[in-house]
Amino acid sequence: MKSHYQVLIVGAGPVGLLLACRLKKNGIDVVVVEKRSSRSTHSKALSMNAASLALLHSLGVVERFKQSGKEISDISIYWDQQRISHVDYRQLNSCYQHILAIPQPETERLLEEYFVELGGEIRRSATLNAIDIGSNGINASLADGGILTCDYLVGCDGSHSIVRDFAGITFSGFDYGIDFYLFDAQVSWQGKRDEVHYFVDDQGFIIVIPLVDGNHRFVLRCPREDDSLPSQAEYQSVLSRYIPQPVVIERVVWESKSQFYNRLASQYRVGNIFLAGDACHLFSPIGGLGMNTGFQDAWNLAWKLTAVIRQRQPDDLLDTYSEERRNMAAVLRDSTDINTRFIARIDRDNEKTHYWLPRFSNRLRARTLHPQLFSGLAQRYIEPSLIYEGKRLTGKYLPYLTLIQQENRVNSYDIVDGENYHLIVYGENNKQRLNTTLINYYLPIYFVEVNGFDKKIEFQSGEYLLVRPDGFVAIHENWETLEAVVHYFEKNKIRNSL
Incomplete structure (x- = not known):
């Protein structure tokens, strides 16, 4: 049996499987080891946001997920049973103007099936026992006595990550010290069944999420004197009070008890060992950012591993993984903490309550920024290594655009391939200059189809976007600064594979 791989991923949860799929599609020799003998039946992660759907689109599998999930375009927030705020995803500049409610076991199934279709290998009932750095790379000893060697090892093995422990990485933060209950139930309800609902009062909250099978997911607090799960009658009493x-x-149908956590790993990389997902950050489920942030980790790491393994970029490219993703996780950790303290009534600061109240002064925020925050599309890299200081789209995920290349029409999400940089130009510019300036960089060039252009996107005629392999905008600048692309490629020693 094969024993050496370029990349070994520990953990066959959603994050590990997404990373495996992207690497395998890029032609990287990767294996996934998982201590469980079968897929998880637990369904804690449920909401897939627009940013994650864009990644699955680029991977070519988003339709599979849409068929298995429920699209939800509205979130209603209630205070003392009165609706005080409404988040409308139809305001997003994306073809995915919704979240997708899909249980974690289904997400794992779909990703695993695709990985296997690509020729990927998953070794189950394989518990990591030790890690040793040898002359031939990393030696991973398994509990059954087997040894796998790899050039790079990625821990996607959750909050109790054994990879994190072996690497000596601390995982600091705190627990909220409150038990939360999650359950899926068949209910008779007169409320809207196509929205997510947050019901909050001065004592606590309930979150209600509709599921594709007609059932609903409930997240709530239910103070109890022992460690047992509440009875159905107790659940009913809490629901009747809030809704x-x-x-x-x-x-x-299903129930579980959980603590809410707020933790962040001190490092995401030690040598050729990396962490992704819950192994390096833990948020409360308020806002549904946990798994979605892990997806962004995997997407960011995959193209950088691919570039280094293929020897198109030097090893220090991998340092930018921690630079970008840990800084982003710190921002999300802090914002999620604020929302959690408000929703769970841990922090009773009235100023934070006013943030969600319908007021004339925050109408624009509620209409535009809140959907961006919940969707994940507001995330922006600002670190200087791979982001060129420029206009408003710099550091953000590229907008959804209709593009033309040699009379062929594609959309911008389609061109993200996890391996190559691309250039998007808005306007009829000097194509000869484009070809002359960029001839040595094998850079695919696309032009915006103006007739289908969304005027709400901050991208104007005479401007261009240099798009990274992960779909994030490295440069957003005026046409006159085209030499910035040359400088960027030379500074970062970038070579496309095309």
């Missing part, structure tokens, strides 16, 4: 519409629990 203004009549609701009756007919059957509890």
